[in-house]
């Protein structure tokens with residue numbers, strides 16, 4: 009189990025007068041084993057935080073520590089075994105010509121891990137798919153099955169932290185709950201720490217212990233999940249965002 013600590017995370021993209029600030033002075037700590045949500049309207053910077061934490065974006069300032077270690081000082085190979093990301097689109101994130109076996113074995117090969125076949129079998133069955141699925145290709149899978157494979161790939165190196173970027177929003181409503189339940193089970197079984205981006209406050213309510221409400225690259229407020237349904241936010245924008253979502257749920 010590993011804690012994630014973010015202090016003063018700031019990033020601008022572009023040069024000089026054209027520079028656009030994407031994130032400003034973001035700070036939060038996610039306890040080991042916690043699920044922490046990031047919510048806010050489109051463009052508020054949620055995905056950018058995950059991209060900075062995973063060093064897909066590198067030109068940020070501030071401090072990010074995983075398990076007490078500066079993320080920039082953790083060698084790449086070791087970092088991949090601490091922190092993995094699951095993306096929104098299971099269609100785009102799997103190579104169409106790679107079988108599930110290849111998808112799962114590649115990280116094992118790169119990292120030189122032993123018992124590769126056994127690890128791949130364990131990974132696929134752990135996400136609720138039969139071992140025969142190792143021989144399938146992405147086009148032979150449903151959206152939910154593809155996202156299960158993407159989750160298996162993220163877990164195959166046994167990381168401590170998963171960064172989840174809208175992991176269910178590309179899926180049919182009926183499949184969303186199955187994937188969320190799977191993520192909850194895996195978190196408990198493997199003592200994982202999650203940071204979950206979602207625009208869907210019902211998903212955040214289901215999954216997260218606490219959440220940060222973002223607007224235009226800033227964290228406005230950090231709330232306990234219990235404050236969601238009762239809308240106990242104090243910042244006016246955070247209250248408004250939650251109210252709008254509750255209204256939507258009442259109408260839907």
Ligand SMILES: Nc1ncnc2c1ncn2[C@@H]1O[C@H](COP(=O)(O)OP(=O)(O)OP(=O)(O)O)[C@@H](O)[C@H]1O
Nearest residue numbers: 021030048049050051052053054055056057205207
């Ligand atoms: N590589 C990039 N180059 C330029 N601008 C970027 C880049 N990545 C993100 N941005 C901008 O940064 C801002 C934050 O984007 P980000 O994707 O983090 O928001 P978000 O809250 O995750 O939005 P969404 O819910 O739509 O995914 C947006 O204004 C976006 O246009």
